[in-house]
Amino acid sequence: MTVSRTVCVGFLTVITVGTLLLMLPLSTATGEWNNPIVALFTATSAVCVTGLIVVDTGSYFSPLGQGIILLLIQLGGLGYMTATTLLLLLLGKRLGLKDRLAIQQSLDTAELSSAASLIKSIIAMTMIFELSGAFLLMPRFANDYDTGHSLWLSLFHSISAFNNAGFSLFADSLVQYARSPWISGVIAALVILGGIGYQVIMEMFIWVRDRIRRQRKHQVFSLHFKVVTSTSFVLLVLGTLAFFAVEFFNPATLGTEPLNMKLLEASFQSVIMRTAGFNSIDIGAMETSSLFIAIALMFIGASPGSTGGGIKTTTVRILLNCTRTVLKGEDEVLAYQRExxxxxxxxxxxVVVASGMTVVMVTILLSLTDPGIEFIALLFETVSAFATVGLSTGITSELSTLGQLIIIITMYIGRVGILLLMSALLGDPRPSTIHYPEEDLLVG
Amino acid sequence: MTVSRTVCVGFLTVITVGTLLLMLPLSTATGEWNNPIVALFTATSAVCVTGLIVVDTGSYFSPLGQGIILLLIQLGGLGYMTATTLLLLLLGKRLGLKDRLAIQQSLDTAELSSAASLIKSIIAMTMIFELSGAFLLMPRFANDYDTGHSLWLSLFHSISAFNNAGFSLFADSLVQYARSPWISGVIAALVILGGIGYQVIMEMFIWVRDRIRRQRKHQVFSLHFKVVTSTSFVLLVLGTLAFFAVEFFNPATLGTEPLNMKLLEASFQSVIMRTAGFNSIDIGAMETSSLFIAIALMFIGASPGSTGGGIKTTTVRILLNCTRTVLKGEDEVLAYQRExxxxxxxxxxxVVVASGMTVVMVTILLSLTDPGIEFIALLFETVSAFATVGLSTGITSELSTLGQLIIIITMYIGRVGILLLMSALLGDPRPSTIHYPEEDLLVG
Ligand SMILES: [K+]
Ligand SMILES: [K+]
Structure with missing residues (x-):
């Protein structure tokens, strides 16, 4: 079986097992057999670390059901991060010697040596971040809840945040902690670390370690590292400014907040919008222009080799640099003095065109199955599902069963990715022996 | 002076002269000096064959003023078509021998021989189509108006249609002729011919001529011909189906019409939306989803080497074929067995990214200068100006002076094109002597 088929079938298997487990009476708070659509929707949303919900996770599911959801999130997030990191490193291995050196310098050679050790390293890193996150969230939750429940809340939200899953045990997501810089800060840090990808974290780690050991050797950061960190930073700043400006006077969101809270909540939304899917302000009450900004940020998503979705920061950066090249009338697409x-x-x-077409087609299908819901809400829901974000203007549970099935399929396609899915369906292309002559066209 | 600078300065010069002429008291119906902003807006809109208007052309301007507008349209349309056709043929000349043969077979060698004869050929073709159009429009207009006025109406609308200018002497554009298959058909034919480009028309002409002469030699159509005709056809059909479906029940547009009129009006809008800018139904009354479809069609626009604007059919087709290649896991971007x-x-x-970014930036600027107008109307207006379409939800004359100046600049940028403008501003790039090593990135 090819790598792409393994990934596709793997996700399907975990979703199926998860659905069966969530259907058990043990999984629901009422102790009754669960509705199959609800179980399928929740399992898909958890495994794809999307976070769209048709029922309130905290009150509808029993603690065991919540535990199953958390396990599905962990499996989905880890599985995807491992698979895409492996692809990233395979790509690195196919490069020429000079470039491989840059990557090998940033990752220990031992870490490149085998897939098994890579997976161990990813699991260890994940556990360290998730446990630290839970530890840091604990004191604030302990203010409001008893010890047992606040332990569970801390662990659940830390794992959900690092995996960019967006599941929350609170009915209003994180709106009640909107004004807590501590909760917002820890969650945002987990989301950013989970969404930036394993390789970037490792390169950062090695840099810090060398500084601590006072080894003054010159570290060559990989092109991947530079592109991901700079693009993510610019997107975070732009998103913050955009939400801050557009929602400044909106009384239902930031309008009544003091200035520092406006900034905190705008920056939290900017972090969260690209793939995590928690919310600290009411999405349904946002201005239409904010929804468009949100749709753009969701569509872009996180970075490759991470737990997040979307078309990825590197894709956007490549197209922007290509545009710069074309506008300057030049030939080579450059980034940080690399072609x-x-x-x-x-x-x-x-990736961009196929993703855009998928979103458009799903939105059209939804407007047929659910004609009563306005266009922008359906578009938002589709992009949220496709980019595994999980935010909603509040329509998820109102959708018809057919509409919910469409969202389930969209979450799956968005998670495995269109390219991977196509390659799983079509198999590896046979090398073509026919070569056609070139003929040029005028564009623009 | 480089070609790109010549084109940019040429358009600016004609706009300046046009503005001065339209300011004269002789140009207005009242005989008073014209408002400079109105004159500048109208001259820019005419030279850029956009068709956005801040005053009603038929009642605000004197017959002389209308004649000046028609002259500006003719100069703008011809100038652009000539410039882009020359670029297209220069491109053809840079290709290898085998491909040049295909192009030379479809265009007479004599026609390729010099730019002067090409320009003569384009002018002759334009005059033949425009006079035929005026002749065919005449009888229907003569039903409703006296001979002199209907002659003027026929000539004006034929020239405006072939140049994809969208200027009309009727206050409601062509809404009063919405149910006339004759007027709709002639205008649509002129719009399609004007928007499909000189080379395609010539290849078609040669094919027809050879059939008539019973020369059974096998004609090789150029890749340009195949891509332009097939893409245009698909876009026309998809646009018709989309408007037909979405507006089927809308009482303000197609809802009250019988089935055949629904089809006629939907197909007319589909033809007209991509760059011509007449309308036979009220744009402001269309459904929001129709506006989105319209925005997409406007953004795509016409074909290279024509009078129309937008990012062009060939650009869209290249990106779609590139997507197909990527989804199949292949390497070569093919179209009709050519790479x-x-x-x-x-x-x-x-082209697409820079155009998209321009549209977004202009829309943001307009939402600052004119905060009272809703987002979708501003976006529609911006795309309409940028792609030289000239349709409007009706807000053009309501815009603030600053907003109108922004639209004027947008029409100019959209007409000369971002690539040409950048190359005019930056000059020819110096061949770079530095070559950077390749480094790969993971996308999607
Ligand atoms: K998510
Ligand atoms: K036009």
């Missing part, structure tokens, strides 16, 4: 191969730009085009 | 050079795909990316 990006033309084939990679073509792939970025494929 | 499209990677550099051309990069250029298509640059």
């Amino acid at each position: 990006i191969p033309d084939k990679r730009v073509l792939k970025a085009v494929g | 499209i050079p990677d550099k051309r795909v990069l250029k298509a990316v640059g």
Whole structure:
């Protein structure tokens, strides 16, 4: 079986097992057999770390059901991060010697040596971050709840945040902690670390370690590291400014808040919008322009080799750098004094166009199955499902069963990714022996 | 002076002269000096064959003023078509021998021989189509108006349609002729011919001529011909179906019409939306989803080497074929058994991203200068100006002066094109002597 088929079938298997487990009476708070659609929707949403919900996780499911959801999140997030990191490193291995050196310098050679040790390293890193997160969240939750429940809340939200899953045990997500810089800060840090990808974290870790050991050797950061960190930073700042400006006077969101809280909540939404899917302000009450900004941020999503979804920061950056090249009338697409191969730009085009077309087609289907809901809410829901974000204007549970099934399929496609899914369906392409002559066209 | 600077300065010069002429008292119906902003807006809209208006052309301007507008349309449309056709043929000349043969077979060698004869050929073709159009429009207008006025109406609308200018002497554009298959058909034919580009028309002409002469030699259509005709056809059909479906029950547009009129009006809007800018139904009364479809069609626009604007059919087709290649896991971007050079795909990316960013930035600027107007109307207006379409939800004359100036600049940028403008501003790039090593990135 090819790598892509393994990933696709793997996700399907975990979703199926998860659905069966969530249907058991033990999983629901009432102790009754669960509605199969609710179980399927919740399991898919958890395994795809999307976070869209048709029932309130905290009150509808028993503690055991919540534990199953948490396990599905962990399996889904870890599985995806491992698979995409492996792909990233395989890509690195196919490169020439000079570039491989840059990557090997940033990752220990031992870590590159085998997939098994890579997986161990990813699992260890995940556990360290999740436990630290739970530890840091604990004191604030302990203010409001008893010890046992606050332990559970801390663990659940830490794992959900690091895996960019967006599941919350509170009915209003994190709205009640909107004004807590501590909770917002810890959650945002977990979300950013989970969404930036394993390789970036490892390169950062090695840099810090060398500084502590006072080894003054010059570390060459990989192109991947530079592109991901700079693009993520710019997106976070732009998102914060945009939400801050647009929602400044909206009384249902930031309008009544003092200035520092406006900034805190705008920046939290900017972090969360790209893939995590918690919310500290009411999405349904946002201005239409904010929804468009949100849709753009959700569509872009996180970075490759992470737990997050979307078309990815690197894809956007490649297309932007390609545009700069074209506008300057030049030929080579550059980033940080490295040439990006033309084939990679073509792939970025494929990802964006195919993703955009999927979103448009799903939105059209939803407007047929649920004609009563307004267009922008359906578009928002579709992008949220496709980019595994999990935010909603509040329509998820109002959708018809057919509409919910469409969202379930969209979450799955969005998680495994269109390219991977196509390659799983079509198999590896046979090398073509026919070559066609070139003929040029005028564009623009 | 480089070609790109010549085009940019040429358009600016004609706009300036046009503005001065339209300011004269002789140009207005009242005989008073014209408002400079109105004159500048109208001259820019005419030269850029956009068709956005802040005053009603038929009642605000004197016959002389209308004649000046028609002259500006003719100069703008012809100038642009000539410039882009020359670029297209220069591109053809840079290709290898085998491909040049295909193009030379479809265009007479004599026609390729010099720019002067090309320009003569384009002018002759334009005059033939415009006079035929005026002749065909005449009888229907003569039903409703006296001979002199109906002659003027026929000539004005024929020239406006072939140049995809969208200016009309009727206050409601062509709404009063919405149910006339004759007027709709002639206007639509002129719009399609004007928007499909000189080279496609010539290849079609040669094919027809050879059939008539019973020369059974096998004609090789160029890749440009195949891509433009098939893409345009698909877009026309999809646009018709979309408007037909969405507006089927809307009482303000198609809802009260019989089935055949619904089809006629939907197909007319589909033809007209991509760049011409007449309308036979009220744009402001359309459903929101129709506005989104319209925005997409406007953004795509016409074909290279024509009078129309937008990012062009070939650009869209290249990106779609690139997506197909990527989804199949293949390497070469193909169209009709020809390979499209990677550099051309990069250029298509640059055009789409830079155009999209311009539209977004202009829309944001307009929402600052005119905060009272809703977002979708501003977005529609911006895309309409940028893609030289000229349709409006009806807000053009309500915009603040600053907003109108922004639209004027947008029409200019959209007409000369971002790539041409950048190359005019930056000059020809110096061949770079530095080459950077390749480093790969994971996308999607
Ligand atoms: K999520
Ligand atoms: K137009």
